[in-house]
Amino acid sequence: MLKIQEIRELIKLVDQSNIDEFVYEHDGSKIKMKKKTAETVVAQPAKTVIEEVQAPKVVQPAAVKQVAAVEQEVNVAVKETENLHKVVSPMVGTFYQSSSPDAEAYVKVGSKVTKDSIVCIVEAMKLFNEIEAEINGEIVEVLVSDGQLVEYGQPLFLVKPE
Structure with a gap:
């Protein structure tokens, strides 16, 4: 069986080489190393996009009340757990x-x-x-x-x- 230092050396050698995969078998032991293969990325020129600016939406008063009620429940729950x-x-x-x-x-x-x-x-x-x-x-x-x-x-x- 290989010693840990020998395995580290093998890793370095495989990493520095052009090999993508390495397999070593000896006396029923097997070591298999694979490199992560880099994906080829093709860069494309960016397109200029002009977005239409819309007027802000008006929030309904009922929605504001619901949000306030939820915030209040959360605050009560936080205060209760702070005392525990x-x-x-x-x-x-x-x-x-x-x-x-x-x-x-x-x-x-x-x-x-x-x-x-x-x-x-x-x-x-x-x-x-x-x-x-x-x-x-x-x-x-x-x-x-x-x-x-x-x-x-x-x-x-x-x-x-x-």
Whole structure:
């Protein structure tokens, strides 16, 4: 088998050559390299386009009211989420809502939690880590699904503090 340095040298040689594809087979191992082939682009002279200027459209008052109502709903939703505490994943791993597949979830929307309450498990490298709520309150939203991969710092739950 080729060493990594030898493979790098092969890549450089193929890259610098006119070869588009290279295949190397030895003792059941196979290395195949392909260059990205550049597409030929034919440039055409630009055409001069003169557009007719139209008068601006008049926005109907009803549409303005609808936009204002939507903006107000968004602002209310943002303010509500600003007051919520996010329980975040302390590590990269797999999120589990319960201790086993047939067990009931630790928490669900509406569950009351204390700062020491276990809300889920994050499995990392075959270790099952119990995650605590970190705050007294009520679970407002579960942001990930059971069995989903989670990243470090990714929000898992939204908790309304008491």
